[in-house]
Amino acid sequence: MIIGEPPPPSGAFGVDAIAMTMRFGDFLALDNVELKVRPGSFHALLGENGAGKSTLVKCIMGYYHATEGDILIGGREQAIANPKDAHALGLGMVYQHFTLVPAMTVAENLVLARDDVPAVVNWPMEMKELEAFLARMPFKVPLSAKVSDISAGERQKCEILKQLYLERRFLILDEPTSVLTPAEADEVLGMLRDMVVKGELTILMITHKFREVMAFADEVTILRRGKLAGAGKVSELTPAAMARTMIGAEQLTAQPARTGEAGKARLELAKLRALDDAGAIAVHDVSLTVRAGEIVGVAGVSGNGQRQLVEVLAGQREAEGGEIRVAGDPYHASREEMRRHKMSLLPEEPLKNACVGGMSVADNIAFREFDRAPFASGGWWLNRGAFRDAARMKIDQYKIKTRMPETPISALSGGNVQRAVLARELAGDVEVLIAANPCFGLDFAAVAQIHAEIMAARNRGAAVLLVSEDLDELLELSDRLVVMFHGEFVYEARTSEADLTEVGRHMAGH
Amino acid sequence: MTTEAADSAEAVGIIAPAADPGFLQRHGGTIEYVLIPGAALVAALAVFGIFVMLSGKDPLDLYFYMYYGAFGTWFSWQNTLTRAAPLILTALCTALPAQLGMVIIGGEGALLIGALTATSAALALQGLPPLVIQIAMVCAGVIGGGLWIMLAGALRQYRGVNETISSLLLVYIALAILNHLVEGAMRDPASLNKPSTREIGAANMIGTIPGTDVHWGLVFGVIAAIAAYILIYHTVFGFAARIAGGNIRAAKIVGLGVSKLILTICFLAGGAAGLAGMVEVAAVQGRTNANLAAGYGFTGILVAFLARQNPLAIIPVAILLGGISASGGLLQRRLGLPDASVLVLQGIIFVFVLASDALYGRIGFLKGKS
Structure with a gap:
C-alpha cells in the first residue's frame, strides 16, 4: 500500500x-x-x-x-x-x-496465508481469534482438520x-x-x-x-x-x-440423436482391482459390461477410484488383479490389442495424459498411426509429408485452432488440445471408446463438439465407457449409469429410470 | 523446424493475425540453441581467464595458446580431431538416453568394458585376417558396452533404480573388473611397470585416415552421430522414443512398449561408448590397461549437454572440447600452467552450461509469441 x-x-x-x-x-x-x-x-x-x-x-x-x-x-x-x-x-x-497445503490443518493454512505471520505463532490465541472469525462467517469449516482429509467443497x-x-x-x-x-x-x-x-x-x-x-x-x-x-x-x-x-457467429456442433440398440458385450471388466500411488486399494474388484452401441456412464465424486480405473484401461497402471476382456479376448493395453479392437481413449487433462507438449500438433495427431503407411515407409522410415497432410486435414475437420501444424501442442488452448486428441482418437472406426472427464474446463464450442463425437461413436456401434465428475454430462449422454464410491460400483440403473436423489445419495456413500 | 510451415497457415484455422511471423520468430528457437551455449562457453572462458590471471599469467596469452594449440596448425588440428573421435561416441552414450528422458552418465564404464571385450576378441582370434579381427573387435566392443548400459536401463525399468546413480557406480565396477583382469588373468607377463594385456598386434590396428595422423575412429564417430540423428528424427523407432521421452503417460496410452524402447536405446548408447573403447584400443593404445580410463567418458557428458543432446551438434562440440584438451600440453609448456588446468576449464564450462539452461525462452528479443 x-x-x-x-x-x-x-x-x-x-x-x-x-x-x-x-x-x-x-x-x-x-x-x-x-x-x-x-x-x-x-x-x-x-x-x-x-x-x-x-x-x-x-x-x-x-x-x-x-x-x-x-x-x-x-x-x-x-x-x-x-x-x-x-x-x-x-x-x-x-x-x-x-x-492450500494439503498436509497442514485448515487453521494453519489460514494463519500462514497472512503477510505478518510472527516467528513464533501463539496457537491458542490464534485459534480463539479464528473461532471468533468463523462465528461471523456464513461457512463453517473444521479448523483442526487436515486439508487432505476434507472434501473438495x-x-x-x-x-x-x-x-x-x-x-x-x-x-x-x-x-x-x-x-x-x-x-x-x-x-x-x-x-x-x-x-x-x-x-x-x-x-x-x-x-x-x-x-x-x-x-x-x-x-x-x-x-x-x-x-x-x-x-x-x-x-x-x-x-x-x-x-x-x-461465441459470436460460431456454430455449435449439433448433437446427433440417440439411435440404435445395444448389441453384444464389447468391454468386460471382471473383478478388476488396482492400487493407487500410495499402494492402497483404489479399485476394489469391480465388474462391468459395456455393450456395443451403448454409453455406460460412471458417476462419482473425484477420488473414488475412477482415475485408477481409467489408468488401468489406458495402460498407464498395472492391474493388481482381475481381468479385462475386449470382444472376448484378454486385454493388456498393448498397441497391438488397441489396434485390433479399435480402441480409443480420451483421458482427462489431455496435455498431461495423451500428448507430448514439446512435439508438434501434427506429430501428436499421428501418435496412433505413425508406424504404419502412409506415415511410415517400409515400417521404419518416417514420411514427414504424410504427417503434414494428415494434420492439415484433421485440423480443418476438427476445427483445431493452431497457427500451423508444426506449432508445439503445448501452445494450444485446452479446448484445442482436446480437439487434437479427438482428431487422433476418433478419426477411424471406433469399437471401444473410453473417455474420462473429456470436457473438463473446456468452452461451449468444444464441449458441444466432444459430446456430439461421443454420441456419434455410440450410434456407429462403439461401446463407450464415460467416466465423469459432471453429472449433467452423464445424464445427457449415457444409456446406463453406475456410481463409483470407494473403489466399488454401488449403484446401477438405466439413465432414463435413474432416480437423481438415489444417485446423489450413493455418490456421497450413504 | 518451422520454415515449410509458413505457407500452410492459409489452410488451417488461425487464431493470431496472419502476419508474417518474421525471421526472429521463425528461427528464434534455433538461434537460442546456438546463442545460449555459445554465451555460456564465452563466459566460462572469461572466468577461466580470471583464474589464470590470478596465477600471474596474461589471459590474452592463454586465449592465443589455446587457439593455437587446438586449431592453429595442421598438427594441432590433427591432435584435436584425434581427441574428438572418442568424445563423439561417449557423448552419444548420454545424448541417446536423454531422448527418453534418462540421464546416463556412465559412458566411461561402457568405454572400459568395450575396450576389454574388443581386446579379448582380438586376442582370441589371433591369426585370422586383420579385417576379420577388426570387425570382430567392433562387434565385441559395441555388444560389451551396450550390455553394460543396458544393465543400468534394466535396473531402472524393472527395479526402479535411478539410472544416473547406477550408471555412475557401474563406472567404478567396470574399472575394478578391468584392473582385476589386467593384473590377473589377462596380464601380459612382459608388462612390468604398467600391467596390461598382450598387444592386439600392429597388423590388426585400424590405422589412420590417409594423408593424416587422425585415426579412423573419427569416421566411426561421425557416422555414429549421423546415424543416431537419423534414428531419432527420421525413423519410427526414434519417434516412439521421443513420445516416451516427452511424456511416458502419452506413450502408454497409445500402447507403446516402453521397456523395449528403454533397453534398446540404452544398448545403442552403451554400444557407442563401447565403440569408443574399441577405437582407443585398436587405434591408439594397442592393448588394454588403466590408461584407457582417461576421462573421455566423463568429458562426453559435457559434450552431450553442451550440444543439448542433439546428435548432430555433438560433432562440432566434440571437436571444440577435443581442441581444449589438445591445447593442454601447449599451455603447460608455454605458460607453465599445470596439466590439470584444462580440467578446471571443463568444470567451469559445465557449470555455466547447466546454469544457462534457465535462460531458454527468456531472452526477450527472441521470443516468438504464439
Whole structure:
C-alpha cells in the first residue's frame, strides 16, 4: 500500500477497468476492454477459453501490467504494480485449483496465508481469534482438520474463507465451481451471494456455466477474442442471448440423436482391482459390461477410484488383479490389442495424459498411426509429408485452432488440445471408446463438439465407457449409469429410470 | 523446424493475425540453441581467464595458446580431431538416453568394458585376417558396452533404480573388473611397470585416415552421430522414443512398449561408448590397461549437454572440447600452467552450461509469441 493513503474503505467497493489493452508481442490479448463492477454486486465475467478473461483479472490483480488502460478501485485510480499492492487494497483472488497445503490443518493454512505471520505463532490465541472469525462467517469449516482429509467443497470454502480472513472485500473467483458437485456449488455461491446482498463483499466471478450466472449474478460482462462483446443486467438477459454474444457467429456442433440398440458385450471388466500411488486399494474388484452401441456412464465424486480405473484401461497402471476382456479376448493395453479392437481413449487433462507438449500438433495427431503407411515407409522410415497432410486435414475437420501444424501442442488452448486428441482418437472406426472427464474446463464450442463425437461413436456401434465428475454430462449422454464410491460400483440403473436423489445419495456413500 | 510451415497457415484455422511471423520468430528457437551455449562457453572462458590471471599469467596469452594449440596448425588440428573421435561416441552414450528422458552418465564404464571385450576378441582370434579381427573387435566392443548400459536401463525399468546413480557406480565396477583382469588373468607377463594385456598386434590396428595422423575412429564417430540423428528424427523407432521421452503417460496410452524402447536405446548408447573403447584400443593404445580410463567418458557428458543432446551438434562440440584438451600440453609448456588446468576449464564450462539452461525462452528479443 502506498504510504500516506487512507486505508481502503470498509464494506464493499467497486472496481472499474477502463480501456484496457494488453499486448503480448504482436498478439492482442485485450483490446480496449471495459469492465465496471459496482460496489456490492455479484458480477459474472463470461467468455470462451482464450477470450481474455484471465488476462483481464490478472491485470487487475497486478500480475500483468496492461499496455494501456486504467484501473479504478472504489472510484479512485490506482497503480497496481504487483499482487501485494492489490492485496493491500483489499482485492483477493480464488483460483480454479487449490492453493492450500494439503498436509497442514485448515487453521494453519489460514494463519500462514497472512503477510505478518510472527516467528513464533501463539496457537491458542490464534485459534480463539479464528473461532471468533468463523462465528461471523456464513461457512463453517473444521479448523483442526487436515486439508487432505476434507472434501473438495470444503476446500473451496477454505479458499474463500482465507480471502475473507485476510480482509479482502473484492473477491475474484476463477471458475470456483469446476471442482465441486452441483449441490456444493449452489451452497458456496449461495452463501457468497448472501454476503454480497448484505453489502460486505463485491464479487467478480469468471465462469462459463450459464446456470450459475442466471442464479447468482446481478450483472454480466462478456468477452470474445479479447474484445468486449456485451454487458448488462442478468435479469434482462437469457442464456441463449448470452451464449450468442459469447461465441459470436460460431456454430455449435449439433448433437446427433440417440439411435440404435445395444448389441453384444464389447468391454468386460471382471473383478478388476488396482492400487493407487500410495499402494492402497483404489479399485476394489469391480465388474462391468459395456455393450456395443451403448454409453455406460460412471458417476462419482473425484477420488473414488475412477482415475485408477481409467489408468488401468489406458495402460498407464498395472492391474493388481482381475481381468479385462475386449470382444472376448484378454486385454493388456498393448498397441497391438488397441489396434485390433479399435480402441480409443480420451483421458482427462489431455496435455498431461495423451500428448507430448514439446512435439508438434501434427506429430501428436499421428501418435496412433505413425508406424504404419502412409506415415511410415517400409515400417521404419518416417514420411514427414504424410504427417503434414494428415494434420492439415484433421485440423480443418476438427476445427483445431493452431497457427500451423508444426506449432508445439503445448501452445494450444485446452479446448484445442482436446480437439487434437479427438482428431487422433476418433478419426477411424471406433469399437471401444473410453473417455474420462473429456470436457473438463473446456468452452461451449468444444464441449458441444466432444459430446456430439461421443454420441456419434455410440450410434456407429462403439461401446463407450464415460467416466465423469459432471453429472449433467452423464445424464445427457449415457444409456446406463453406475456410481463409483470407494473403489466399488454401488449403484446401477438405466439413465432414463435413474432416480437423481438415489444417485446423489450413493455418490456421497450413504 | 518451422520454415515449410509458413505457407500452410492459409489452410488451417488461425487464431493470431496472419502476419508474417518474421525471421526472429521463425528461427528464434534455433538461434537460442546456438546463442545460449555459445554465451555460456564465452563466459566460462572469461572466468577461466580470471583464474589464470590470478596465477600471474596474461589471459590474452592463454586465449592465443589455446587457439593455437587446438586449431592453429595442421598438427594441432590433427591432435584435436584425434581427441574428438572418442568424445563423439561417449557423448552419444548420454545424448541417446536423454531422448527418453534418462540421464546416463556412465559412458566411461561402457568405454572400459568395450575396450576389454574388443581386446579379448582380438586376442582370441589371433591369426585370422586383420579385417576379420577388426570387425570382430567392433562387434565385441559395441555388444560389451551396450550390455553394460543396458544393465543400468534394466535396473531402472524393472527395479526402479535411478539410472544416473547406477550408471555412475557401474563406472567404478567396470574399472575394478578391468584392473582385476589386467593384473590377473589377462596380464601380459612382459608388462612390468604398467600391467596390461598382450598387444592386439600392429597388423590388426585400424590405422589412420590417409594423408593424416587422425585415426579412423573419427569416421566411426561421425557416422555414429549421423546415424543416431537419423534414428531419432527420421525413423519410427526414434519417434516412439521421443513420445516416451516427452511424456511416458502419452506413450502408454497409445500402447507403446516402453521397456523395449528403454533397453534398446540404452544398448545403442552403451554400444557407442563401447565403440569408443574399441577405437582407443585398436587405434591408439594397442592393448588394454588403466590408461584407457582417461576421462573421455566423463568429458562426453559435457559434450552431450553442451550440444543439448542433439546428435548432430555433438560433432562440432566434440571437436571444440577435443581442441581444449589438445591445447593442454601447449599451455603447460608455454605458460607453465599445470596439466590439470584444462580440467578446471571443463568444470567451469559445465557449470555455466547447466546454469544457462534457465535462460531458454527468456531472452526477450527472441521470443516468438504464439
